[in-house]
Amino acid sequence: MTFGQQLIDWRRELHQHPELSGQEVETTERIRHWLEGAGLRLLPYQLTTGVVTEVGKGEKVIALRADIDALPIVETSDVPFRSRRPGVMHACGHDVHSSVMLGAALLLKEHENQLPGRVRIIFQPAEENFTGARAIIKAGALEGVSAIFGMHNEPGLPVGSFATRGGAFYANVDRFVIRVKGKGAHAARPHEGNDSIVLASQLVTALQSVASRNISTLESVVVSVTRIQGGNTWNVLPETVELEGTVRTHQPEVQRQVEKRIRELASGFASAFGAQIDVEWFAGPTTLVNDEKWATFATRVARDVGYHTRTADVHMGGEDFAVYLNAIPGAFVSIGSASSYGLHHPAYNPNETLIEDAARYFASLAEQALLES
Template identity: 65%
Template structure:
């Protein structure tokens, strides 16, 4: 797709043309989504669009992803966009729908990337006025929760003094920006439970140990952990999302595999849950003469916003035309931006995208008009944050 910037420099584009350019970026990314750690063409596109704006690229050793920088001297802050897509077959019917079978930007990372591309170009035009440097991380593999670690390991945070990011929120109306001090997103952990019984003919179940019946008891019993083992005042969500067993209609399978996720905010409760699950599943399986084992895969920690930066983000949102909302309680979604906030102060915000269908849904269709407002917000946030950091 030919972009407007290939025809004329961004300094000469009208506000309407700039808006159209950002939407074009988003739609081209949307048509060509790539899964986590496979974002090669996405990386090439982002690199090309940044070079068209004469934006400096930093030579970090990354398989996919791009790091750009605008400005000179100190201090240094960072902005982040995620760039990967999901293994979902799109059903929006839009002219710019995914052209990749069973791959879709169903989480809006194409929007986030377009926003930060817009910010990079807008800051480039004001580069001489910037009181420091702004580093923009176009991060791969957020969906698999290993992209932030890749950038940290590559040194992309070296020298950075504060970091800022966003996610679109389809449940929020356009023009709403929401965040909160402290815990904002949850600890995210994944589990796999394997139950080993004894296979048998379905007509003679007494000759086997029915792993499906045992697994069904386990699925039900797992729900007692958030409801009966831990206080109802604590936020604990446990969901079984996959139940895999058997391959034909008249055989009781030898084994069953369950998979799911646990979301928490309390670190102490998070640490207890693998032990509680292990005790529960082994007790149930043992009562039937079977065996059960737990594989626990730890994901990103709770996302903890720096209180002062959360207050700053909300005040700036109100000033730049958003309806700013301080979230009353944390949410249960996960974000690997949390790994950055373990290293640095900063804040992550939600921006309304007003989709009838939520994140990770095949009909997810956010309103693209959020892009321009978000570009203006982060383009104003960057120089102000630099001035605050310089005074600290």
Template identity: 45%
Template structure:
């Protein structure tokens, strides 16, 4: 573990607090992008130009072998209730998932790697990715060829229910593949006192939502894992009018392609059958789809050994939350870990917090991982 000087660590913590106070939502990370560039330029770290207006790609070292490190940078539309002195200054926006912590961890690692650049056995590519929360940032980065020549990629997410000093690493699936859907059910609107003169889509939507619950409970093997959640319902404008349409939004989470295809097929059948039975129309739109975060076995083996030299390595439980880090893993071998940050509140909670004592562990995770993968001759596929 690299000992981080107190003054340098304090500066990094101050920088994280600054980012925490100035959160930017997915697609709006313009000031955050400039902040990252300024910090890298201060230490003569090479920035690679892209066509993106948000997000940063940079590089350290020389040679043919390239290892990528990725951190996400966006915030969430949540009003902060943490009570910390450095709480968000932007109403209705908050770093409630800890991406400010991820960003500063990678900046800190980049500065320390730059200081010892001559010791690197290749290049380290730094990917500060926007738009993770809307599942589009990784795709945009990949389209900018950020994985060109990359042998593997390393990332992490803070984990509030894991204590500081502990890092969760496991091979294979870690986080679920994420599907996002929109459904519009179209009926016939009418006066609320005369429902027989219309064709009420609210009743149909209610039956559909109930029917969708049978997918996991009655059609997916109990030995498999899946989640179907309707999370948003929009219908009507006032109390005495039956509307002509209902909009549903939500997500499907799975770990295997087989279960994913089966779940989506049943999802579409239920919606179309229920709506057709009452002479209504239903339109299904898949907004995004993604693979599960699936860790390379060899990378997990190597990093467990190296990370255990400065942190307590544990086997984390798989979870139904998703991360578009999986998009990179579709292209190159990757390792995604959970770094303990010790907080009683889960991600996306208004009182979510990060313990700053976890920062040295996150920085060393990046540095150790990059060096270990640059120095290994083991085949990853």
């Protein structure tokens, strides 16, 4: 079996057995088994799920990171290796990322004695709920590391394409829950109540003005209401309605402005309609900020190994890798996967031919970064 086919086979096995964030027990065991079978040493960090391996010797340490968790999505693709776990799917490509870094580990192992330092390869759990990076750091896996690199496949780019950027890249992710409490009533006698559904509907519309009318058009910001829930029958006006959504920004000042404005709108509507409106705010991962030096370096190495490189646009998605970059410098990159369907889609199907080239790229990147650091 060729090296590339081995990586694809591993990816397909991971794809058939996806596990949700924090539940990646079988995934962890598979990765451990493959690493140990290749003679790689595992580091004894206290992790419930996830694996960390290391190649080489010396004081210098460079880290590579893959994520291993899946999503609560029912797969609709028709691939023969589709998910065997109902309602769970690798719809974001973490199975691809894991296979890439497994390949990088094997390649580095082939000439371990010639490495000018150590490469620590992290297979991180719980990226999708933004808790895994903190667990990895708490376990001590970044100690001694001078720079860290990671990737995400990009369905909108062709295979053979590479993109990254220095500075802000992926967005800050905030989540909000707004609870509207009016007064319930019979649907035929709305004047006896205070209609929380009408109020919530108007609030949803008003929230769209935050990005379009309260923040400079030169700034990147998204405000999306993704859930509205209220009532349980057709002829009763419910007392309460709950809204949930997300805010994406790249600048801390804009983030603060958006939260302030949403709270002001909620308070104003509550006063105007004689209702009670409570806003809960949940901060997610911060903006992912690539180190300028390492982003430029990563691009140069990509060009040298044959990728078509470009400067990435800012991304409105969130990424737990941002937590690492708050602690140490490094760079996160996009590698084209040419899927007809986007990330988190039930029919998402990345082109597996990217895996071998990406593995060779990260092995080369880590080795050259050791010389650069």
